[in-house]
Amino acid sequence: MSEAILDQVTQGEYKYGFTSDIETDIIPIGLSEDVVRLISAKKNEPEWMLEFRLKAYRYWLTLEMPTWAHLNIPEIDYQSIAYYAAPRKNTPKNLDEVDPELLKTFEKLGIPLHERMALSGIAVDAVLDSVSVKTTFKESLNEMGIIFCSFSDAVEHHPDLVQKYLASVVPYTDNFFATLNSAVFSDGSFVYIPKGVRCPMELSTYFRINAINTGQFERTLIIADEDSYVSYLEGCTAPMRDENQLHAAIVEIVVMKNAQVKYSTVQNWYPGDKNGKGGIFNFVTKRGICKGENSKISWTQVETGSAITWKYPSCILLGDNSSAEFYSVAVTNNHQQADTGTKMLHIGKNTRSHILSKGISAGQGQNSYRGLVKINKNAENSRNYSQCDSLLLGDKCGAHTFPYMEVSNDSSIVEHEATTSKINEDQIFYCNQRGISTEDAVGLIVNGYAKEVLNQLPMEFAVEAQKLLQVTLEGSVG
C-alpha cells in the first residue's frame, strides 16, 4: 500500500511554469571584466559601485566552488550564463507605462501590483529576471521616512546608506557565490526603517526568473534603525525549463538597538521535472547582524522549490541581550536536493537563539540540515535551543542532520534535539476512515508537522505556504 501511496503524492506538477512573452534586453552569455563593466554601465552606476564589483570579480577568479555540502552538484559552466536580462520597457513612471504582458505575469502569480490592493496591507517590490519592475506604496511609506525601493534606486538616491552598509554583513570575500553576486548583482530591494518607526505593513519582494539561460543575482539590504520594526517577505517562482538556471542572491540585514526584523521566505523556484531534469540551482547567502542591544532577527523559510538549495540564513548576535530565531520547512521531492540550516554566532552577553528546522523528504529527495551554533568566550549566559525534525515519505529519500556546536564559556547552555519519523499508514487509514482521501490526509499530516513554522509566517502567506506544501507533495503518497 505505502509504495503506491508514496508514488501518488510525489507526482505533483509545478504550477508556476509559464513563460511570459516580454521583450527582453539581455546581454550575451559569459563573464569577464567587460561584462561586469557593462552591467554597471547599463545601470548608470557611480564609480564606487563599479569598483566594488570589480574587486569582487577579481577575487572571485581566485576562488573555487565549495564542495562541502551534502549535495550532488553537476558542473556549472559560468561562461554559458547571461548575467543580465531586463524587460526592455523599463523604468515606468506609473502603472499605465508598465508592459501589459508583465502585469499579466504578475497577475498570474497573484501579486498585488496595483495599489488598489491596499487592503491586503502589503507593499511589493517585484523583480523580474534582473530588474526591479515596480515598487508599490513607495509614496505612502516615504511619508513615514521608510525607504522601500529597488537596489538601483537606492544606489542613485541614497548612496550614503548603501555605501555605509553594503557588504557590511556579507563581505564580498565571504564565499564563492556571494563573491559572484557582488560582481554581477543586477538589482534587488532596499529597505531602511528610521528610528522609532514601526513599519505598518508587510514589505514584500517577488522574484521571478523569466528569460532563458539567465542567472538571477539579486541583492537585498535591510536596515532597521533603533527601536524600529519591519516584517519582510520574499517569494520566488520561475518558468519550467529543461536546463538548469542559476540563482545566487545575497540578503543582508542590519538591526540596531531595540529594533526587530522578521524576514520570511516562500521559495518556490522551479524544482525540475520528475526525472530531475532542469530546475533552479539556488545558492543563497543570507545573514543578519543584531548590532545593538536587545535587537532581534527572525528568519522563517518555507523551501519547496529549486533542484538544489544551498542556503543558511544566519545571525550574528553582537549586541548584548539580542536574540535570533530560525524557523524552516524544507521539502525535497522527486530528485530535489537541499542542504540548508543556519549559523548562530553569539558574541554579546545574554544572547539567545532558537532553531526549529522541519525537513520533509519524498520521492528520491535528499534533505540535509546543517547548523552551527557558536558561543564566544565573552558571550556569557547565552542560550541556544535547536530542534531538527525530519519526516520521510517513502524509502527512497534521505534525511541528514549536521549540527555543529562550539561553546567557549561555561555559563552558556546549548541544547539540541532531533527526531526522524515516517508518515505512518495507521494515520492515513484513520483519516481515510473519516472520509478524507489519502492525498488530503498527507496534506493534513504534513501541514500539521510543519505547523510551528508556518505559524510564524504572516497570515496570508501561511495559507499560501500550506497549499504549496500540499501541491509540492501531490502524488507522493497513494
Added chain:
Amino acid sequence: MLEIKNLHANINGKEILKGLDLIVRPGEIHAIMGPNGAGKSTLASVLSGNQAFEVTKGKVTFYDKNLLDMSPEDRSREGIFLSFQYPVEIPGVSMVNFMRTALNEHRKYNKLEPMSATDFLRTMREKKELVEMDSNLANRSVNEGFSGGEKKKNEIFQMAMLDPRLAILDETDSGLDIDALRIVANGVNKLKRSDNATILITHYQRLLDYIVPDFVHVLYDGRIVKTGGKELALELEDKGYDWIKKEVDGE
C-alpha cells in the same frame, strides 16, 4: 442495510475470517462477542476497508452497493463509521481542522455545500456535550496526549459529528473506567435512531448493561456460531466461551 455473505479474509496469508454471515437492518444493535483471536477486530477492519486484510471470498453489500469495491474514504462517506480500538495520534492537526475536513468531504460526496464556519463550530459545541468532552480537547491535535478515556470519547464525538448510518464500535469499552464507560454508552444511546444501526464488538458483557443489543452473536474461529438475544451475553458472562467451543469443535 448491511449483508455479509460467506466472508473469508486473510492477513499475511493467514485465514482469519472463514465464512462469516451477518445481516443488519436499520434500527438494530448487534453485539459481537467471542474469545481472543476469533476474528472480531478483523471483521471491523475488513468492513472499513483496511488494506492490510485481503478478502478472498464472499460478498458484502451496503444498501445494495458492493462495499468491497469501495475505497475506505468512500465507505466512510457512504455512512460507515469505525470507532477504533486504538485511535492514532496525528500531531499538529487540530481536531477542528480534522473534523471540518472530514465533514465537508462527506457533504461534498452527498452534493452539499461545505458547512459554514459558524454552523460548524455550533455543531461541534453541541456534539461535544453529548460525550461530556472537555471543551478545549477540540483545540488540541487529533488524539495527541489524550488519555485512553479521552480517546474513546473522541471517537464517539466524531461519530456524532459524521452521523453514520452504520457505526462499528471496536472494543470501545476496553480501557475505560466505569464513569467513562457510562458517558460513552450514553452517547451511543442518544445517537441511536430507527434509521441507523450499530455493531458493538466487545469482550465483556459489562458494556451491554448500558447499551442493550437486539442481537448477540458469538464469533469463534472466523464464523458466527451462535446468535441470540441479550440474555446470551449474560450466559456467556456466567459460563465463559468453553461450552461454545466444545459445541462447535464437537460438531
